Amino acid sequence: MRDFLWKLIIIATAVVLPIYYFIDENPFDTASFLSLKEKEMVAWQRARMQINPGRTNHMKTFKDMQKNSEPLENVNSHILLGASPTVKKLLTIGISSVQRPQGSYLLDTLQSLFFASSLSEQKYFTVLVHLADPDPNWLDQMISNISTLFQPYVQARQLVVINTPLKSYLPLKNLKKNFNDTPTHVTFRSKQNMDYAFLMNFATNYSDYFLMIEDDVKCAPGFVSQIATILSAWERKAWVTLEFSRLGFIGKLFHARDLPCFVRFLLLFYQEMPCDYLLSHFRDLLMQKKPIQFFPSLFQHMGNYSSFEGQLNSLTDKEFEGNNIGPPGNPAATIHTSLNVTNASVLMNAYSLDKNFFYIKEAKAGSHLTVVLDIPATVFRVQVLTGSELKEENQVKEGQVELGYDSTNRINDCDDYILLGLLVNGILDKQVLSEESGKKVKCVRLLVTAALPSGLIVRHINLWIK
Structure with missing residues (x-):
């Protein structure tokens, strides 16, 4: 029993003393940015961090500070x-x-x-x-x-x-x-x-x-x-x-x-x-x-010198693509569509990397052309080019591109789509941001949202993957 009491006293001392030390060493002044209650609260958490830094995710009382959603008033910016x-x-x-x-x-x-x-x-x-x-x-x-x-x-x-x-x-x-x-x-x-x-x-x-x-x-x-x-x-x-x-x-x-x-x-x-x-x-x-x-x-x-005493700092982010990302590398895929197409090989022209293109005489609102990758991939850029390159005819005036993900192992489609962007003057060219542990893209869908009675040309659907 005596050993237990001594252990309890030691633990209490280890927790309480850092709190009073912290508040005493950081009193700020009468123009303090934090209330005494807030300082006590975070000082307690700070003491716990010093004793067991691996358990910071249990510091629930810190959330009480979120209740104060007003900016500081005693700062003269x-x-x-x-x-x-x-x-x-x-x-x-x-x-x-x-x-x-x-x-x-x-x-x-x-x-x-x-x-x-x-x-x-x-x-x-x-x-x-x-x-x-x-x-x-x-x-x-x-x-x-x-x-x-x-x-x-x-x-x-x-x-x-x-x-x-x-x-x-x-x-x-x-x-x-x-x-x-x-x-x-x-x-x-x-x-x-x-x-x-x-x-x-x-x-x-x-x-x-x-x-x-x-x-x-x-x-x-x-x-x-x-x-x-x-x-x-x-x-x-x-x-x-x-x-x-x-x-x-x-x-x-x-x-x-x-x-x-x-x-x-x-x-x-x-x-x-x-x-x-x-x-x-x-x-x-x-x-x-x-x-x-x-x-x-x-x-x-992009700087070469730090703001600290002009020290050399040429650190760069290797994940920044910039404009030098090379040519597209369309991976193996099939294309599925609700358009009235009889020749599948012609449909694949929309996804080819050569100068061929896909044309159809009519496209109704709600029509789609969907690229389904054989193996889901991390796609970091999508480019969709529609219409005649010279005359700017047969463009998708009103349409959008969506990225599809699949968690149910569908064969010719995906079960979850998110909007990537709208076509402007028949074109979409966008980077795709993805989490390090995020899901991989399986489908890229071109969706027509207004009828094209004069016909549709899809010159290229280009993908860049990692």
């Missing part, structure tokens, strides 16, 4: 350029940037972002840039450059630039030294955590979703539509973050409603570890056990 959108958008794209000894990549990133999105896509997002360096000369220069180069986007309220004064930041002296980092690097990454937190705090009410990228990336063409397609497919699934790049904090997508909780989490543990490590713990606390990553990546790191 303010707009330097542009104006907040008047209508809530689908997406806010957030970028935080500081001065770099070797020169800034921010302007190139903004140019890539807007050039990679069509005019119709730009209606659905706002770009929010946090210039997080206190140097007034650098701020003035960056505001001048952005205003000159991106004036139409600023005037359209599609681009907003903000800054947060240093007085809003938590202490950056006498920080904890973790991961064998130098004191200078600990200060850098601790401030970076707050840079990101203040950016997200400002973005909370701008949109339904928030996408974090960095200030030195290249964006894949059509990335907004790709993300919208994934959001549609994941609308009824539970997730904390969706990842569209493997690197660092690039391409991480959040529900905007989760931002206040994550902001508080970043500020509470700002000096503990880098932001991408904190995101992993945050995701775990909210019961998402592993990253949900999609491939190919939509963003590529």
Whole structure:
């Protein structure tokens, strides 16, 4: 009995002392970002993490922090350029940037972002840039450059630039030294955590979703539509973050409603570890056990020098396809259709890689042409070309392309289809994002949604697979 009591005392001491130590060492001040209750709650969880770091998925009380869905009010972030959108958008794209000894990549990133999105896509997002360096000369220069180069986007309220004064930041002296980092690097990454937190705090009410990228990336063409397609497919699934790049904090997508909780989490543990490590713990606390990553990546790191002291950093994402993806490699397949076709060999012309094409005199609304792969595959790009190449006749004016998956072993069809995209001027050419552990594509279906009394030409259905 005496041994048991001693064990109980030791365990209680191991749990309780770290809590009081944590609160005592992190009192913030009267302008604290967190209530005492929230600090006690997460300090308790932190103590449990130190005792048994493998059981972070049992930290249920952390969810109470989600009840506070309001942005922080005592942060003095303010707009330097542009104006907040008047209508809530689908997406806010957030970028935080500081001065770099070797020169800034921010302007190139903004140019890539807007050039990679069509005019119709730009209606659905706002770009929010946090210039997080206190140097007034650098701020003035960056505001001048952005205003000159991106004036139409600023005037359209599609681009907003903000800054947060240093007085809003938590202490950056006498920080904890973790991961064998130098004191200078600990200060850098601790401030970076707050840079990101203040950016997200400002973005909370701008949109339904928030996408974090960095200030030195290249964006894949059509990335907004790709993300919208994934959001549609994941609308009824539970997730904390969706990842569209493997690197660092690039391409991480959040529900905007989760931002206040994550902001508080970043500020509470700002000096503990880098932001991408904190995101992993945050995701775990909210019961998402592993990253949900999609491939190919939509963003590529393009800078050669880090924002930390100009150190060389040529890291690239190997899953970023870019534009150099080679020719299509249509795998073995059969084609099935509801069109009135008598010659199956002619039908296969739609899927051939030569110059042959498929033509039929009439196509009714609801008609389909479906490619069924012999072996389901990971398809990362689909291209459907309809109509005469020279005269632009016999195009599918109104139609869509769908991807099919099969869990019941059907022979000539699939039991689950999702929309890939609509044809524009008779053409669809899109990347297909897939999870690392996701289902493989078995069917690609061209669906005609309005009658074509003058006939239909399908020049090519091209697939790229891994």
